[in-house]
Amino acid sequence: MSALIRPLLPRILVVTALLAAPLVLSGFRLFLLTEVLITGLLAASLGLLVGFTGLPSLGHAAYFGVGGYAAASVSIGLTSNGFAQLGAAVVLASAVALVTGGLAVRTRGVTFLMLTLAFAQLLFTLAVRWSSVTGGTNGLGGVRHVSLLPGGGGVLTSDVAFYFYALAAFGVGYAVLRRLVESPFGHALVGIRENEARMRSLGYWVVGYKLASFCVAGAVAGYAGAVFVQHNRFIAPDNVSFVVSALVMIMVIVGGARTLVGPVIGAAVVLVLRDELSSLLLDRWELVLGVIFIVIVYVAPNGIAGLGVRLRRLVAGTSPRPARPQPAGRSQRAAVRGRS
Amino acid sequence: MGAPGSGGATADLLVLDHVTKRYGSLAAVQDLSLRVRAGERHALIGPNGAGKSTLFQMVAGALPSTSGRILFAGRDVTGLPEHRRARLGISRTYQQSSVFDGLCVARNVSIAVQRHVGRSRSVLRRASSETGVWQGVDECLARVGLESWADTPAGELSHGQRRQLEVALALATRPRLLLMDEPTAGMSAQESARLIDFVAGLPDDLTILIVEHDMSVVFSLATRVSVLEAGRLLADGAPEEIRDSAAVQKAYLGPAGTGNVGGRP
Amino acid sequence: MPDLFATYLVSVLNGVAIGVLLFMMAVGLSLIFGLMDVLNLAHGAVFLIGSYVAFDVAGSGDGGFLLAVAAALAVGLLVGGGLAVCLRPLRRRGHLDQVLLTLGIAFVLLNTSAMVWGDDFRSVPAPTALQGSGALLGQSYPVYRLAVIVIGFVVAALVYAVFERSRLGAILRAMVDDRDMVDALGVDTRALTGGVLAAGSGLAAVGGVIGAPILSIRPGLEWEVLILALIVVVIGGLGSVKGAFVGALLIGQVQSLGVALLPEFAAFALFGAMAVVLLVRPDGLFGQVATG
Numbered sequence: 050m051s052a053l054i055r056p057l058l059p060r061i062l063v064v065t066a067l068l069a070a071p072l073v074l075s076g077f078r079l080f081l082l083t084e085v086l087i088t089g090l091l092a093a094s095l096g097l098l099v100g101f102t103g104l105p106s107l108g109h110a111a112y113f114g115v116g117g118y119a120a121a122s123v124s125i126g127l128t129s130n131g132f133a134q135l136g137a138a139v140v141l142a143s144a145v146a147l148v149t150g151g152l153a154v155r156t157r158g159v160t161f162l163m164l165t166l167a168f169a170q171l172l173f174t175l176a177v178r179w180s181s182v183t184g185g186t187n188g189l190g191g192v193r194h195v196s197l198l199p200g201g202g203g204v205l206t207s208d209v210a211f212y213f214y215a216l217a218a219f220g221v222g223y224a225v226l227r228r229l230v231e232s233p234f235g236h237a238l239v240g241i242r243e244n245e246a247r248m249r250s251l252g253y254w255v256v257g258y259k260l261a262s263f264c265v266a267g268a269v270a271g272y273a274g275a276v277f278v279q280h281n282r283f284i285a286p287d288n289v290s291f292v293v294s295a296l297v298m299i300m301v302i303v304g305g306a307r308t309l310v311g312p313v314i315g316a317a318v319v320l321v322l323r324d325e326l327s328s329l330l331l332d333r334w335e336l337v338l339g340v341i342f343i344v345i346v347y348v349a350p351n352g353i354a355g356l357g358v359r360l361r362r363l364v365a366g367t368s369p370r371p372a373r374p375q376p377a378g379r380s381q382r383a384a385v386r387g388r389s
Numbered sequence: 390m391g392a393p394g395s396g397g398a399t400a401d402l403l404v405l406d407h408v409t410k411r412y413g414s415l416a417a418v419q420d421l422s423l424r425v426r427a428g429e430r431h432a433l434i435g436p437n438g439a440g441k442s443t444l445f446q447m448v449a450g451a452l453p454s455t456s457g458r459i460l461f462a463g464r465d466v467t468g469l470p471e472h473r474r475a476r477l478g479i480s481r482t483y484q485q486s487s488v489f490d491g492l493c494v495a496r497n498v499s500i501a502v503q504r505h506v507g508r509s510r511s512v513l514r515r516a517s518s519e520t521g522v523w524q525g526v527d528e529c530l531a532r533v534g535l536e537s538w539a540d541t542p543a544g545e546l547s548h549g550q551r552r553q554l555e556v557a558l559a560l561a562t563r564p565r566l567l568l569m570d571e572p573t574a575g576m577s578a579q580e581s582a583r584l585i586d587f588v589a590g591l592p593d594d595l596t597i598l599i600v601e602h603d604m605s606v607v608f609s610l611a612t613r614v615s616v617l618e619a620g621r622l623l624a625d626g627a628p629e630e631i632r633d634s635a636a637v638q639k640a641y642l643g644p645a646g647t648g649n650v651g652g653r654p
Numbered sequence: 655m656p657d658l659f660a661t662y663l664v665s666v667l668n669g670v671a672i673g674v675l676l677f678m679m680a681v682g683l684s685l686i687f688g689l690m691d692v693l694n695l696a697h698g699a700v701f702l703i704g705s706y707v708a709f710d711v712a713g714s715g716d717g718g719f720l721l722a723v724a725a726a727l728a729v730g731l732l733v734g735g736g737l738a739v740c741l742r743p744l745r746r747r748g749h750l751d752q753v754l755l756t757l758g759i760a761f762v763l764l765n766t767s768a769m770v771w772g773d774d775f776r777s778v779p780a781p782t783a784l785q786g787s788g789a790l791l792g793q794s795y796p797v798y799r800l801a802v803i804v805i806g807f808v809v810a811a812l813v814y815a816v817f818e819r820s821r822l823g824a825i826l827r828a829m830v831d832d833r834d835m836v837d838a839l840g841v842d843t844r845a846l847t848g849g850v851l852a853a854g855s856g857l858a859a860v861g862g863v864i865g866a867p868i869l870s871i872r873p874g875l876e877w878e879v880l881i882l883a884l885i886v887v888v889i890g891g892l893g894s895v896k897g898a899f900v901g902a903l904l905i906g907q908v909q910s911l912g913v914a915l916l917p918e919f920a921a922f923a924l925f926g927a928m929a930v931v932l933l934v935r936p937d938g939l940f941g942q943v944a945t946g
Binding site for chain 1: 687693740743744747749750751753754755757758759760761762764765766769877881884885888892919921922925926928929932933936937
């Protein structure tokens with residue numbers, strides 16, 4: 050096989066599978082896959098913050114919620130145009146991230162964690178109390194089907210049509226994150242994660258980079274929130290609670306925080322498990338989920354993506370190195386690809 | 390900068406003007422005034438607790454001073470945060486080599502180089518295609534002799550190699566003042582000798598301020614020595630003067646005058 | 655006027671009662687973080703289990719209640735010890751792994767207890783000797799809550815005495831500052847941290863028993879209490895008993911007064927207060943400034 054195609058093969062396979070999914074999956078399963086794509090993007094945005102910048106946030110659901118509520122409000126009150134909703138969501142989520150992040154990124158470790166949690170809980174309480182805007186505990190329903198053309202045409206009523214829209218939205222969002230992570234800016238974020246003090250003494254304005262990362266993560270989360278609302282046509286405070294933030298964090302850890310694809314895998318695993326387990330075990334699926342988390346911590350220190358890396362090395366015949374994040378290998382003196 | 394030989398303030402790269410650092414009633418550094426001339430290899434010595442590290446931190450900008458001024462290249466940097474001073478040309482190495490352990494050596498240096506050439510804010514291009522940066526990385530690695538280790542994770546390097554990497558990082562930003570905090574700490578005699586040779590071979594327009602306990606290193610490298618004791622400047626002059634000074638000897642050099650004083654400040 | 659004062663007094667006393675309960679939860683969490691640098695998200699589950707044990711065992715009068723305390727203490731010590739064993743291999747790994755592990759354990763504990771005790775709301779009556787209300791400045795106030803306040807202060811005093819005045823406490827305080835140094839001195843820090851984890855969990859479980867008559871036991875309580883305890887820990891400072899006490903009383907007051915005065919905005923007051931403290935003193939009121 051051509052040396053050019055070989056490394057791209059996994060990606061080609063995945064994209065083809067995703068494109069062909071509606072042929073194989075029906076109704077409920079397709080709905081789940083759409084949900085996986087949306088949640089996967091949310092998890093990837095948290096992965097940027099936690100895995101690449103080293104900022105552990107337990108309040109990421111807030112920005113997801115801001116985007117979702119924004120999109121819902123636009124849909125109910127203004128227009129069913131999907132792009133307008135996405136735009137509103139991104140703008141609002143970024144603004145909120147800028148304000149909260151501006152305060153939080155000056156702190157670190159547990160303090161940062163608690164501040165993000167605090168801001169998220171504040172926004173959750175706002176969602177519950179500010180009934181006139183958010184619908185209170187009842188949430189916002191009556192969200193119209195998304196339309197893609199100016200003037201209200203191109204309405205996505207079928208599950209399959211929306212699936213492709215969601216897939217495209219995911220593709221765009223993921224591509225943005227990927228490009229960011231592979232850019233010099235992304236490399237700087239990793240430097241901050243690895244050794245903040247050294248970054249400062251090299252001349253980097255660390256706070257600025259952290260804030261930028263926080264805002265991008267928030268913007269993408271808001272974007273995912275908008276697609277979520279366009280899919281479910283409903284949003285309520287439960288969608289932005291602490292449990293959601295915790296679950297997204299779990300997806301990042303389970304999938305592997307050090308890569309961008311890890312959190313997406315984690316989202317798939319957690320969501321599928323939740324669905325399969327809850328139908329099998331009714332209420333006790335969380336128990337099994339808990340056991341699985343425990344097992345993963347001991348067996349797969351770098352998450353599922355980390356296992357994948359080890360597997361790949363074993364197959365390639367090189368001795369498995371102790372799990373090291375981002376050990377960029379250099380094939381020629383000119384290029385370095387930053388992947389693990 | 391002033392013409393060579395003009396002396397006086399114009400040739401001073403770093404000026405500490407009555408700098409004091411207090412922690413409550415405890416003064417780690419007291420009313421210290423010091424001048425470092427451009428091109429000097431200036432050593433800071435003194436017994437444990439003399440305030441050398443605190444002084445270092447204040448020069449780098451990692452610690453704010455309680456009072457006094459710090460001037461760099463004629464500019465008052467007293468209020469400037471660490472990263473701004475780094476951009477003006479101050480670079481440092483730490484007692485415990487501070488590098489990016491989880492990344493390979495080449496990536497380590499690329500992070501430093503990309504900042505220096507102004508590419509670190511770029512979000513549109515792939516880092517792997519920044520040829521200017523990678524050329525700079527090659528040069529830096531060649532300079533410290535780590536080219537064949539480019540793909541090794543920094544955490545797997547030996548102690549001496551980590552120090553070399555750290556120096557590469559510090560030099561990648563083309564600083565004017567290099568602060569070295571006990572660079573030979575934990576090194577074997579052979580590694581120390583290699584480091585001394587390396588530092589001696591650094592360009593003349595680079596000013597070096599070095600904290601050291603190993604007297605043999607000090608006397609083979611330094612063009613000027615300042616002695617600190619209990620936060621104050623005890624003596625300041627050419628290495629021979631300091632070595633022969635009775636006051637300094639009494640303070641801590643010991644009877645032989647060339648003894649190795651171990652421990653940490 | 656006197657009416658208003660009396661109402662405020664009731665609310666302040668409620669706040670103190672909540673505060674001492676929070677202290678029992680938070681002190682273990684704070685010490686575990688200070689000693690082991692571990693974020694133990696399973697702590698809330700232990701509290702809830704204590705409440706469930708109270709519900710099960712304490713039905714019959716005072717003897718039953720004391721038995722419940724003993725049972726909860728035993729369960730808490732066991733769970734804490736188990737946690738210590740599970741966390742041992744993760745000592746050098748980051749917070750993320752600990753979050754995942756303790757969260758997984760929390761899920762297991764919570765769901766197991768739900769299987770045993772069911773999902774509904776539960777309520778536990780106070781021990782008969784302490785039922786009823788007494789007159790306090792013209793207001794009637796439940797005797798049990800006053801008892802809780804007294805017990806809470808006694809417990810706090812004991813913990814403080816051990817931590818600040820005993821030799822064991824001196825070692826623990828040194829470990830919060832620099833664990834590696836204490837290790838080097840030949841002290842078995844692993845056993846000590848395991849002990850603190852067990853004791854902290856035991857105390858949280860006992861808190862659950864004592865708090866059971868005051869709170870309504872329900873699923874979701876464990877997360878609420880955990881979040882409140884985390885706030886206390888962060889405000890008070892990691893690894894500080896004094897901080898946990900002051901923080902707990904403070905949060906207890908904010909919670910109680912907030913609910914009494916501005917029920918719509920109680921949550922805002924709580925998280926707002928925390929955000930303010932953190933922005934002014936990022937290490938908490940009594941926290942150590944992180945070195946290195």
